[in-house]
Amino acid sequence: MSSDVQIGQGQRSYFWYAVWVGVFVGLLFGFAVSSLVSTVKYHDLREKTATQRERVVGMLPSQVKHGRFGKAPKFTGLINQNGQPINSANLAGKVQVVSFLSPYGVHTTPVLVANLRNLYQDLAQSHLLGSKVVFVSYNLDPQHADPKALSQFMHDLADLGSNDSANWQFLTGSESTIGTIVAGRYGVHYHVLDDADKAEYVERMKKTGEYDYAKAINPLAQNAPKHQRIVSHNVVFLVSPNGDIRIRINQADAYPTSRLLYEIVSMLKLPGMDKGGN
Structure with a gap:
C-alpha cells in the first residue's frame, strides 16, 4: 500500500x-x-x-543639369508686374532664379510658384535675397496677361506685393520678344493648345484629381479670358552673377528647396562670382 x-x-x-x-x-x-x-x-x-x-x-x-548653357539674354523693352520698364542690366551681378509661367495656368504653374515661394523665404532668412539673388519669371501668355494680371497673380499665388517686385520680377513684353528670350536663348519651347488638345489635357487632369484642385489654388484661372491655354514649363534655370546660364532643373515643382538653396550658395562661392557683369 x-x-x-x-x-x-x-x-x-x-x-x-x-x-x-x-x-x-x-x-x-x-x-x-x-x-x-x-x-x-x-x-x-x-x-x-x-x-x-x-x-x-x-x-x-x-x-x-550642370554646365554652361550660354549667356543669359540681353534685352530691353520688357515691363514687370508694376508696369515698370526692366532691362537685362537691372539683373546683372546677381544669381537669377529663372522660371517661365502662365498666369492663368492650372497645372504646374501654381505648384512651381509655391515651391519657389519657399525658396524666396529661405533666401530672405539667409540675407541673400535682393543683395545676391533675384527671381525672374517670364510671362508665357503676353497676349492675354497684362501687368495688372501679373501683379494679381503674384499677390494671389506668391503672397507678394508691389514692394517685392525688386526681388521677384515677373516680366512681360511682345510675343516676339518673349519668344526670342524663352525659346531662343533658354531653349524652352511652349505652345498654345487647340480645342482638342485642351479637352484632352483637362480630361487627363480631372482623372488625376488635379484639375479642380489647381483651379482652386489659382484664382485667376476662374476668370481667365476664353482663349487656348498655354502650357507652362516645369523648369527652372540658375544664372550666375556673371551672366552664365549654369544650371537647369527639371521637374522643378518637386525639387527640394534645400537643394536649390545649396546650388545657389555653391554658385556664389565660385571664383569671380562676386564681380558680376552680363
Whole structure:
C-alpha cells in the first residue's frame, strides 16, 4: 500500500514536470518564431526603405543639369508686374532664379510658384535675397496677361506685393520678344493648345484629381479670358552673377528647396562670382 502511494506520487510529479517542460519549450519556440518573423520583417523594411531612399537620391541628379548653357539674354523693352520698364542690366551681378509661367495656368504653374515661394523665404532668412539673388519669371501668355494680371497673380499665388517686385520680377513684353528670350536663348519651347488638345489635357487632369484642385489654388484661372491655354514649363534655370546660364532643373515643382538653396550658395562661392557683369 505504501509503495503504491509512492508510485502514484512519483507519477504525478513526473506528469507536472513534463507539463512545465512542455510549456517552457513551447514558450521558447514561440519566442524564437516571433523573433525570426520580426527579423525578417525588419530586414524587409530596411531593404524597402533603402530602395526608396535610393530612388529619391537617384531622382535628384537626373533632375539637374550642370554646365554652361550660354549667356543669359540681353534685352530691353520688357515691363514687370508694376508696369515698370526692366532691362537685362537691372539683373546683372546677381544669381537669377529663372522660371517661365502662365498666369492663368492650372497645372504646374501654381505648384512651381509655391515651391519657389519657399525658396524666396529661405533666401530672405539667409540675407541673400535682393543683395545676391533675384527671381525672374517670364510671362508665357503676353497676349492675354497684362501687368495688372501679373501683379494679381503674384499677390494671389506668391503672397507678394508691389514692394517685392525688386526681388521677384515677373516680366512681360511682345510675343516676339518673349519668344526670342524663352525659346531662343533658354531653349524652352511652349505652345498654345487647340480645342482638342485642351479637352484632352483637362480630361487627363480631372482623372488625376488635379484639375479642380489647381483651379482652386489659382484664382485667376476662374476668370481667365476664353482663349487656348498655354502650357507652362516645369523648369527652372540658375544664372550666375556673371551672366552664365549654369544650371537647369527639371521637374522643378518637386525639387527640394534645400537643394536649390545649396546650388545657389555653391554658385556664389565660385571664383569671380562676386564681380558680376552680363
